[in-house]
Amino acid sequence: MKRKEKKIEKFPKLEQINKGTLKHVFGGTACTGVCDGTIVAGCCYYLAGPLK
Amino acid sequence: MKNINNYLYKKNDFLRYNVDNKEYVFFSDTLQIFKIDNEDLIDFFNLCNNPQKENNLKIENIKSLFDFLENSKKESKPIEKLSIDGLKLNSLIFHLTNDCNLKCSYCFIFEKENKEKKMTFNTAKKAIDFLLKKSPDEKTYSIMFFGGEPLLEYKLMKDIVNYSKKIMDERGKKIYFTITTNGTIFNNEIISFLKENNFNILISLDGPEDIHNKHRIYKNNKGSFSKIIELVELLKNSDISFNIRNTITPDNENIVCIMDFFEKSKLNYGFGFAMNSKEVNEKITSYKNNDIENFKTNYKKLIDYFYNKIINKEEIYNSNIPNCLLRIDAQIGKEAACTSGKSTLSITSDDSIYSCQCIINHNDAKIGNLFDGIDTNKHSVFQAQGVKNIIECQNCWCRYLCSGGCYYEHYIENNTTNIPAAFKCEITKIQWEYLIKLYHSVKNVLPEYFDTAKEITKYEKIPFIA
Secondary structure (H helix, E strand, O other): OHHHHOOHHHOOOOOEOOOOOOOOOOOOOOOOOOOOOOOOOOOOOOOOOOOO | OOOHHHHOOOHHHEEEEEEOOEEEEEEOOOOOEEEOOOHHHHHHHHHHHOOOOOOOOOHHHHHHHHHHHHHHHHOOOOOEEEOOOOOOOOEEEEEOEOOOOEOOOOOOOOOOOOHHHEOOHHHHHHHHHHHHHHOOOOOEEEEEEEOOOHHHHHHHHHHHHHHHHHHHHHOOOEEEEEEEEOOOOOOHHHHHHHHHOOOEEEEEOOOOHHHHHHHOEEOOOOEOHHHHHHHHHHHHHOOOOOEEEEEEOOOOOOHHHHHHHHHHHOOOEEEEEOOOOOOOOHHHHOOOHHHHHHHHHHHHHHHHHHHHHHHOOOOOOEOHHHHHHHHHHOOEEEOOOOOEOOOEEEEOOOOEEEOOOOOOOOHHHOOEEOOOEEOHHHHHHOOOOOHHHOHHHHOOOOHHHHOOOOHHHHHHHHOOOOOOOHHHHHHHHHHHHHHHHHHHHHHHHOOOHHHHHHHHHOOOOOOOOO
């Protein structure tokens, strides 16, 4: 019960783990080669790859 | 003091999990991940998971914890939620023919061998006019050749490429071409033509010979593997870049074996799942309870496989896994899974317009034609509905990673585009949960991977994306 007395406002700030950035804008159609390739369900005919 | 529920997250507003004996929470709406390293927070999330259960926290403390978490979330980078409202057309998919020299068991184009289902040059011209009229101000456009097998209509494809280049040149526009092919029809002339016109080439190949030949067969039942490998070698020797599309079916019991084949062959590839289809053998495309359990086991092995490759700093030829990890790292959420029907439309031989290349055998899904244009009511139904319009997504922790899934599959399963196929939700959640855990495992051991991966993917802004 001792821990319940702790002042919650004094918690150290939670540190966000995922703080990366990406300049690529994700999106695209799923089936024809210009999608981002992260669709893990559905069709995802990714991969004609980034267009040249 | 308000009701306690005002200070609790709903069960599916977060995913709580454990990696290497450390507790983490992933927030569904912001895609932020935090380590939960004190007992009050653990109690708080236990309470969120089960508000009826007895707990040690006073309501004042619950409010403080909630405010503290909200504050932590607020101070971080806002989530990038990508969406396209309405039509921002810049790409057309030409179904040159529904015909194919193969009869792959899971193919979603099921009206084949109909001679009338071949596009004419006149239809293609009309479609290009339509594209330019609809979106005159774009700087870049794309035409994607799809089928059936588009190389059965190589001459037509050549005529379309030459015509569209001329039209775009006259207007000072750029045009890109992509082709999705089964990789069995080619000759030196075709290869030179694809190279000259800087095609993005996507070849369907499902893995090692025994796995590929199980579903991707000729009409005489002979497997197509050896012919495709001939093309792959030829393209490699001709210094033409291409990518592989690998389709996974519920009967693939060893996904690692498939990925290992591509990795060892040093082929750039991405995997996707056979499109849910009731017209073809449903067993081949639909995951039942046992299949889902098997998939979970298999996918865990796949995650372990890629973890080892990453920490051993081996080159990775797969796109899905690194891209997913980068998305988690950069908190990239998407409002909608797919831009078909938003920036891309499919054109068929009878001048019809569909939003998606997979749905062209479903007359009900036609959204217009090249003479009368687009029926806006139908168009609003046949496009990715987005997380906000799918009730099931409101109760799902992975809504902005999955982004509402594939509307074609929703339509096939439930005859509406805004109710997902339940089994696809299951396998999607399995994957993202494992991917998030993989993210931590890599981040803990090799944090610099995320910078390296960005370099490897060499992404450029794709002009077809809003």
